[in-house]
Amino acid sequence: xxxxxxxxxxxxxxxxxxxxxxxxxxxxxxxxxxxxxxxxxxxxxxxxxxxxxxxxxxxxxxxxxxxxxxxxxxxxxxxxxxxxxxxxxxxxxxxxxxxxxxxxxxxxxxxxxxxxxxxxxxxxxxxxxxxxxxxxxxxxxxxxxxxxxxxxxxxxxxxxxxxxxxxxxxxxxxxxxxxxxxxxxxxxxxxxxxxxxxxxxxxxxxxxxxxxxxxxxxxxxxxxxxxxxxx
Amino acid sequence: xxxxxxxxxxxxxxxxxxxxxxxxxxxxxxxxxxxxxxxxxxxxxxxxxxxxxxxxxxxxxxxxxxxxxxxxxxxxxxxxxxxxxxxxxxxxxxxxxxxxxxxxxxxxxxxxxxxxxxxxxxxxxxxxxxxxxxxxxxxxxxxxxxxxxxxxxxxxxxxxxxxxxxxxxxxxxxxxxxxxxxxxxxxxxxxxxxxxxxxxxxxxxxxxxxxxxxxxxxxxxxxxxxxxxxxxxxxxxxxxxxxxxxxxxxxxxxxxxxxxxxxxxxxxxxxxxxxxxxxxxxxxxxxxxxxxxxxxxxxxxxxxxxxxxxxxxxxxxxxxxxxxxxxxxxxxxxxxxx
Numbered sequence: 001x002x003x004x005x006x007x008x009x010x011x012x013x014x015x016x017x018x019x020x021x022x023x024x025x026x027x028x029x030x031x032x033x034x035x036x037x038x039x040x041x042x043x044x045x046x047x048x049x050x051x052x053x054x055x056x057x058x059x060x061x062x063x064x065x066x067x068x069x070x071x072x073x074x075x076x077x078x079x080x081x082x083x084x085x086x087x088x089x090x091x092x093x094x095x096x097x098x099x100x101x102x103x104x105x106x107x108x109x110x111x112x113x114x115x116x117x118x119x120x121x122x123x124x125x126x127x128x129x130x131x132x133x134x135x136x137x138x139x140x141x142x143x144x145x146x147x148x149x150x151x152x153x154x155x156x157x158x159x160x161x162x163x164x165x166x167x168x169x170x171x172x173x174x175x176x177x178x179x180x181x182x183x184x185x186x187x188x189x190x191x192x193x194x195x196x197x198x199x200x201x202x203x204x205x206x207x208x209x210x211x212x213x214x215x216x217x218x219x220x221x222x223x224x225x226x227x228x229x230x231x
Numbered sequence: 232x233x234x235x236x237x238x239x240x241x242x243x244x245x246x247x248x249x250x251x252x253x254x255x256x257x258x259x260x261x262x263x264x265x266x267x268x269x270x271x272x273x274x275x276x277x278x279x280x281x282x283x284x285x286x287x288x289x290x291x292x293x294x295x296x297x298x299x300x301x302x303x304x305x306x307x308x309x310x311x312x313x314x315x316x317x318x319x320x321x322x323x324x325x326x327x328x329x330x331x332x333x334x335x336x337x338x339x340x341x342x343x344x345x346x347x348x349x350x351x352x353x354x355x356x357x358x359x360x361x362x363x364x365x366x367x368x369x370x371x372x373x374x375x376x377x378x379x380x381x382x383x384x385x386x387x388x389x390x391x392x393x394x395x396x397x398x399x400x401x402x403x404x405x406x407x408x409x410x411x412x413x414x415x416x417x418x419x420x421x422x423x424x425x426x427x428x429x430x431x432x433x434x435x436x437x438x439x440x441x442x443x444x445x446x447x448x449x450x451x452x453x454x455x456x457x458x459x460x461x462x463x464x465x466x467x468x469x470x471x472x473x474x475x476x477x478x479x480x481x482x483x484x485x486x487x488x489x490x491x492x493x494x495x496x497x498x499x500x501x502x503x504x505x506x507x508x509x510x511x512x513x514x515x516x517x518x519x520x521x522x523x524x525x526x527x528x529x530x531x532x533x534x535x536x537x538x539x540x541x542x543x544x545x546x547x548x549x550x551x552x553x554x555x556x557x558x559x560x561x562x563x564x565x566x567x568x569x
Contacts, residue, residue, distance in 0.1 A: 068548060071413065071420025072386075076353035111265035113308050116347060116418070137308065138265055163476045163485075163511075164258050165265075192412065193476040201478055210413075 008034055013042065017053050024057035025064075027077025029084040036085040046089050047098035050129055054085050055101070058127050062212035072120065075211070079127035086129065101128065102222040105147045106157035107135030109168040114161035117191060117211075121157060124211040125218065130155075141168075141175045148185065154222050157214070158204075160191040170202035177203070186221045188214060235404040236378040237338045237438055240292060241466055246500050246525060249470060249508025250286035250294040251518050253342070255485070257282060257297070259514075267309045269301045272322040279322070283329040287337055289515040290522030293506065294330075294337065295381050298322040298372065299344035302364045315364075316371040323375025340381035340406065341372030343394060350389045358393055365397030373401050382407035383443050383470070386418040388429055399435040406506075408443040408468050411454045415552030422553045423457025430465065441468030444510045447475045448487060448495040449543040453536060453551050455502050466505035471495055473512035474544075485512025492517040493524030494542045501531045 008031065011019060016035060023031040032054070039049045061078045064070040070078075093100075104125055108118050115137050122132045133151050135143060148156060160166045169189050176182040182203075189199050190208040199207030205221060208214035240247055257268050260278050271279055279297050286294040301319045303312040311318070319341065326339040346364055348356035369380055380403045382394040391407055398405035409417050409426055416422050421429075423442070430440045440463075442454045451471035458467050474487025487495075492509060499507045507525065509517055540546065 068414030068416070068550065068552065071416060072349075072418050073353055073420060076349070080353070111263070113265060113267075113305075114347070116349070119349075162254070166476075166478075195478075198478040 009038055013039070013044075017056075020053045021057035021060055024054065024078050024081055025061055027074065027081050029081040032081045032085045033088060036088050040088075040092065045098070046092035046096055050086075050089050050093065050098070050101075054082055054089075055129050058082055058124075058215075062124065062128070062215050066210065066212040066216075075120075076123060079123045082127040086126070101130045102155060102218065103131040103133070103151060103153040104155040104157055104218065105133045105135060105144070105151050105153045106159070107139040107144065107147075108137045108159045108161075109165050109172070110138055110140045111168060112160045112162055112165040112191075113137050114191075115159075117161065118157075118159040120211040121159065121190065121208070121214045124215050125157075128215045128219065130215075130218065141172045144172050145175065145179070148181070153185070154225065155186045155188060155218055157188045157190070159189070161193065163193050166191065166194060166198065167202075169204065173203045186218070186225060188217060188221075190214060235438070236336065237293070237340075237404065237406070240336055240338060241438070241505060244292075246504070247292040247338075247506050248290055248496075248518070248522055248525065249340075249468070249506055250291045251289075251509035251513030251515070252473070252511050253282065253295065253297055253299060255512050256285070256514065267300055267306065267311065268297055269299075269306070269318045269322065270309075270311070272297055272318050272325065276321070276325055279325050280329055283326055285515040286518060287329060287333050289518035291508070291518060292337060293340050293508070294326065295340045295342040295383070296322040296326045296372065296375075296377060297342070298368070299342045299383070301371070302343070302346055302368050304346040304348055304364055305344070315367050316374070319368050319371025320375040323372045323377040325375075327376035338378045339376065340379050341369070341375075341377030341403075343368055343372075343380055343382045344384050345386065345390055350387055356390075358389065361390060361393035362396045362400070365394045366400045369397050369401035369403055373403055377403070379403065379438065380405040382437075383410075385409045386421070388419070388421055388426075391429070392433060395433045395435045395437065405435075405437050406439045406468060407437045408441045408470060410444040411442050411450065411552070412445040413552075414548045415450070415453065415550055423454045423551065424461050424553050427458050427461035427463050431463065436465070439466035439468050439506055441470070441504065441506070443468070443470035443508075444472060446547040447472055447544070448491065449539055449546050450548075452495065452498055452502065452534070452539045452543060453546055455499060455504055456534075456536065456539075457551055457553055459503050459533070467503060468506040468508075469499040469502075469504045470508040470510045471499075472510045473514070473517050476512070487512060487517070489517045489520035491543060493520040496521035497524050497528045497531070498534045498539060498542060500525060501534050503533070
């Protein structure tokens with residue numbers, strides 16, 4: 001369909017950004033990379049490019065995933081396209097001292113070897129512009145705490161698929177409390193057998209039903225945390 | 232070729248009862264979280280015999296072997312990828328022993344769970360590698376004396392198809408269920424009706440297909456209605472969880488009572504399901520209640536969604552994922568690019 005071919009470089013800024021939202025939705029990595037390069041060449045700041053073109057586009061993907069319109073395969077393709085754009089932007093963001101979206105340390109808890117959900121959250125968080133350190137499966141409280149010490153993230157994410165491993169999340173949170181470091185981090189928990197009631201009962205900041213909710217919750221809570229610090 | 236044990240049993244009965252949970256039962260016997268259950272086939276064979284025997288004694292006509300995570304990809308997480316053949320063979324052989332000692336026909340179904348990997352292009356798993364892994368596992372289960380392969384908890388149609396091909400390579404009859412846990416669909420977006428259609432297109436279709444696990448018994452029954460609506464002649468399988476996990480004073484239990492699972496079993500049968508069992512949280516007392524309910528309740532009409540929620544509780548999502556609205560993005564789309 002050569003007639004419908006859209007030349008990205010011919011689009012106005014507003015049209016290009018709209019087109020990039022569509023291209024993210026369709027998981028078109030090369031088009032996203034091209035779009036990022038065009039915006040930068042037009043003098044857009046790396047931060048504006050990130051937030052207005054990429055993050056805003058992924059927000060639409062996340063919403064449709066949450067609403068059961070998109071499913072994991074489409075979301076992974078979108079996140080992959082986003083990563084292509086991020087790869088170009090990352091050094092520029094650092095060079096310009098742009099504000100960061102935030103950082104997350106994530107892993108499945110001790111005893112739990114089920115990692116697909118955790119991997120999805122990691123990919124979606126990266127897709128939303130967060131930095132993610134993935135600790136993999138079967139993490140002891142010591143491993144979580146060492147990673148928090150080392151990475152100084154905004155968020156700790158814990159995942160469990162088994163009813164037998166869910167309670168370990170409380171062990172981690174209780175240890176953080178004992179060491180007086182609980183309030184330094186946002187703690188998000190997720191996994192198929194969990195629910196909001198459980199998240200509250202163990203003292204997490206939030207239970208996230210799926211990867212899209214995890215991203216939305218992370219964005220909201222990081223913003224609130226930053227506002228508290230500047231208040 | 233003589234007919235396989237499962238097909239024979241299906242030909243002689245209206246419904247068959249499968250087993251319940253494997254993990255929940257093994258944890259109750261002291262399996263440590265993080266320890267792969269398959270190791271118990273060789274390390275604690277008596278516990279595995281007890282697991283199988285409990286299902287048989289509760290009235291199961293079919294039970295699944297303790298080999299769900301027995302593929303190279305899952306066992307690699309425990310540096311045991313070299314033990315695929317052995318762990319599957321032993322898991323099936325213990326099953327054969329219990330089934331043969333039961334004094335009636337009981338089918339040993341060799342459990343085959345997902346690899347945990349995501350297919351390319353989103354992930355790294357290729358069709359060839361997936362077939363190879365499932366084939367290796369299937370050969371072990373066959374050597375141990377499993378009657379059929381039982382592929383379960385699948386999310387990706389590609390992985391289901393790979394397992395079908397592996398079953399053909401091993402010359403084993405097979406059954407296969409998927410887990411519908413995301414807004415009525417599988418994690419990878421497959422609907423109940425799409426699965427029913429896919430199954431008929433396979434070069435090596437299963438003896439029976441259906442749903443297992445997912446979100447509670449209500450959702451599973453809604454998925455079953457989706458299969459039934461397609462009107463496939465192939466026998467259906469329902470293996471639902473015993474309710475939903477609830478957190479109480481530091482520990483977690485599934486909220487489905489034996490009575491509820493009895494109601495679920497009858498609803499499944501009335502919806503046309505031929506093989507009815509449980510999944511996570513389904514203990515021997517649930518199975519016994521299911522068997523009793525199936526035997527003592529006369530067959531009723533095809534249940535509606537209202538019948539299901541009235542007896543089993545509310546659904547977890549508003550739609551079953553089928554229908555044309557779900558395929559359309561809500562927002563206005565610009566022209567697609569070339």
